[in-house]
Amino acid sequence: MFNKLKRVIEMYDEMLSTPHRTEIARELRDEDDLFLLLVYSDMLGIPNPAFYYTLELYPFIIEKFHDWHLRMGMEHSPLDGIRCC
Template identity: 90%
Template sequence: MAEQRKFSIKRMIELYEEMLSVPHKTEIARELRDEDDLFLLLVYSDLLGIPNPAFYYTLELYPYIIEKFHDWHLRMGMEKSPLDGIRCC
């Protein structure tokens, strides 16, 4: 009986949190996308001609985020990759 009650209280809390977050899911998704875009801009800023003092450290991230780069430049309105060194299309 106690286990069943814990489950129902836990489930009620999950439902309550879901009810609060449903109206804001699009806003949250937009904010996460904007943060990803800013991160990609910072990582690729040196290749775009913007000085980046942390270029040496962000160079290690390129293999992990190259898949996201194609989606990013399409979302930014660029049909082809703006960077000569990175060809994703």
């Protein structure tokens, strides 16, 4: 009984979110871009008071940065301190 109810809820959720998938994906991509801007802002010349804390995140988000600069039409990393290609 519980599995059937769970499946009905999943189907209902899917039915509601299907028309909005592209909007949701765009919003998530925009949030990721903003996060990358905050993390790499010090390298771009924008003062970042949390630079010391975001420094630990660089190894984890280098792939996202690579995907970002390719999506923006840049063949290579625009930042000298980051070599992802």
